[in-house]
Amino acid sequence: MVDAITDKNFDEETKNGVVLTDFWATWCGPCKMQSPVVDELAKERQDVKFTKMDVDQNQDTAKALGIMAIPTLLVKKDGKIVDRITGYTPKAKLDQILNQYTD
Template identity: 50%
Template sequence: MAVLTITKDNFDSEVMQSDKPVLLDFWATWCGPCRMVSPIVDEIAEERGDIKVGKINIDEQMDLAQQFGVMSIPTLIVMKDGQIANKSVGAVPKDSILALL
């Protein structure tokens, strides 16, 4: 499944009302570690049809970043049934991201 670009406009429909777990990647263009994690997140999106994967650019979606208390990036958050199920901060390997799910 393709990676979704999550904004405050589609957050409710794509994340809160999702019947699948959602992996959210909070990132920014200027963040080096984010550029390391991004291809891994893309790979997971292609491999796993049982989850949704969304990316949130914190520079464009400051409200969502504040709502989730994102202080450092990359931050990965897994949402299940509208609730935070898991969270990871910093660049982590693929197996660590999969373990969040």
């Protein structure tokens, strides 16, 4: 499952373990392609928490993190940003990236 998060709960929701956050917007074509990939991985991987944040409704976090293009996928491990992927990323590549941060 992919949890929708907001500016208010971003830090709390992403502080433990490996967390991937999909920064997206409803009008973004590549975001619409990325979303099913993230959903699939969320069903397959129990070792990663998957979240998503609408940048139009949650501008403070996106601004604070310097997210200038979407989709941007942010990977945090124990609250620290360990990877940032901008643009559409195929499932196999994203899975490979996540494997670097899980045990």
